[in-house]
Amino acid sequence: MSERRLEVLRAIVQDYVGTEEPVGSKALTERHRLGVSPATVRNDMAVLEEEGYIAQPHTSAGRIPTDKGYRLFVDRLAGVKPLSTPERRAIHNFLDGAVDLDDVVGRTVRLLAQLTRQVAVVQYPSLTRSSIRHVELLALTPARLMLVLITDTGRVEQRVIDCPAPFGETSLADLRARLNSRVGGRRFADVPQLVQDLPESFEEPEDRATVSTVLATLLETLVEEHEERLMIGGTANLTRFGHDFPLTIRPVLEALEEQVVLLKLLGEVKESGMTVRIGHENAYEGLNSTSVVSVGYGSGGEAVAKLGVVGPTRMDYPGTMGAVRAVARYVGQILAES
Numbered sequence: 598m599s600e601r602r603l604e605v606l607r608a609i610v611q612d613y614v615g616t617e618e619p620v621g622s623k624a625l626t627e628r629h630r631l632g633v634s635p636a637t638v639r640n641d642m643a644v645l646e647e648e649g650y651i652a653q654p655h656t657s658a659g660r661i662p663t664d665k666g667y668r669l670f671v672d673r674l675a676g677v678k679p680l681s682t683p684e685r686r687a688i689h690n691f692l693d694g695a696v697d698l699d700d701v702v703g704r705t706v707r708l709l710a711q712l713t714r715q716v717a718v719v720q721y722p723s724l725t726r727s728s729i730r731h732v733e734l735l736a737l738t739p740a741r742l743m744l745v746l747i748t749d750t751g752r753v754e755q756r757v758i759d760c761p762a763p764f765g766e767t768s769l770a771d772l773r774a775r776l777n778s779r780v781g782g783r784r785f786a787d788v789p790q791l792v793q794d795l796p797e798s799f800e801e802p803e804d805r806a807t808v809s810t811v812l813a814t815l816l817e818t819l820v821e822e823h824e825e826r827l828m829i830g831g832t833a834n835l836t837r838f839g840h841d842f843p844l845t846i847r848p849v850l851e852a853l854e855e856q857v858v859l860l861k862l863l864g865e866v867k868e869s870g871m872t873v874r875i876g877h878e879n880a881y882e883g884l885n886s887t888s889v890v891s892v893g894y895g896s897g898g899e900a901v902a903k904l905g906v907v908g909p910t911r912m913d914y915p916g917t918m919g920a921v922r923a924v925a926r927y928v929g930q931i932l933a934e935s
Contacts, residue, residue, distance in 0.1 A: 603673060604631060605641045606650055610662050610670045614913055617840070619659025664876035664910060667888070671873050671914050678915035680923050684712065688927050695931060698722070698751035702828050705904060705928055710831025712920040715908035718859055718891075721826040722750035722901040722932070723866060724819075729780045729788065732815065734773045739763035744811065746818055749782075750901050750932050758814050762803040772799075772808055776815075785819045792816075825860055829853060834908075841886065841909035848883030853907065862889045862907070869893025869900030871918060876910045886910060890917050894925040896933035904928070 598606075608629045612620045622639045625631065631638060642660055645651045650666035653659075662670065680688070691708050695701040702719050709717035733745040740763045746754040775798065779791045792815070796808040832853060835846055842849060852858050858881050864872050874889045888910045893900025904925055906917060 598669070601631075601633065602641045602645060603669070604629075605638060606645055606662070606666055607670060609642075609645075609651055609660060610667065613661050614911055617911070619654055619661050621659040624659070662910075664878070667875045667910055667914070668878075671875065674915060674918075676915070677922060678913075678919040680919055684920075685923065688712075688924060692924075692927050692931055698753075701751065701928065701931055705924060706828045706830035709904065709906055709920065709924050710834060712924070713906045713908070713917050714831075714834050714837070715906040715912070715917065716829065716831045716834060716853060717904075717906050718863060719828050719904040720860065720863055720866075720902040721828070722748070722752055722895070723825070724748065724752065724754075725785060726866060726895075726899075726901045727752065728782055728784050730782070732773070732776050732780060734769055734776075734811070736764070736766065736769055739765075742769070742811065744814055744818070746815065749896060754818050756814050756818055758811055760807045760810060762807060764804065764807045768799070768801075768804050768807075772811065776811075788819055789816055825856070827856055827859055829859070831906075838909045838911075841911050849887060849907075852881050852883040858884075863891045863903040863905055866893055866900050866903060869895075869903075871922060872905075873914065873918065888912050888914075890914070890921050892921055892925045894928045894932075896929055901932075 605625065608625050608631065609620045612624065612628060622635050622642055625638050626635045642651065646653065646660060649663055650669060651660040652663050654661055688708060692701065692704055695704050702721060705719045706717045727748040727750050729746065730749045731747045735743045735745070737743055737757065740760045742758045742760060742764065744756045744758055775795060776792070780788050783791060792812050795812060796805040799805045799808055832850070835849060862874065862879060862884070871892045876888065877885050879885060879887065879889060886909065887907050889905055889907050891903050891905025893903050895901035905921055
């Protein structure tokens, strides 16, 4: 496509997103410095329509972008809209006060919904992509322990262990120190090999039996299939876009209730870069009138989960992408520092 026609398409997208009205050639030449005559703009619009980038709704004289038009607009974006200094400060101040992982996720959802005025979706960090920060062992009774597993993403898992024999405080402290020296900072997948000979390093047979029990519980915790968790917020924002959903908003709301659908929408965590799915690119039929902007977040430059927003295809893509990316970056910093 010629740069001039791309410029006409950009102008149509910007005007339609801003005004919610189909865009005519006269309005384009008045609002934008396209450097060509209205007749040339009309000709360019006719070609764009013929190639499926814009369409004429009903009997309106103006045109609106199609999914294909939005796709080209996003793919050829010159840049993502940077956040203002007050917006960046607001993100920092709002997320900085979080006390634990649930609070981080909850604050992130509210913040994203407010910044973009769309529906925000945040996936909890995946255990399988996490590393161990610390393993704590606490004596509840002489023969009952509590194992507390803390991940690098702030996730906390607790298990109560019934020991085969009483386990002394000295042995407990010894096991705690040896365990953390071996598994601290290591990925879940590496742990079984790192601890397999640990029971043999204890002299007393009763202690070896308890250490084996503790390790079995730890390994079970690491490999357990944890249900992927999501938090969603800002669903009420959709009511502002009633006319953007041609028939009814109901299929969209029903889709947003399905965790599996939302997880698929956000995409695989390994695809950590910015993803924009527009209209019919969403496999779920109920979301064919929406766009999804998502990106991975995590500490140390590695994504452990995804976050994003769902809104109508008539979306401020540069602004939304900028907000989603900025929030993901801040959440990653918080996880790294926590």
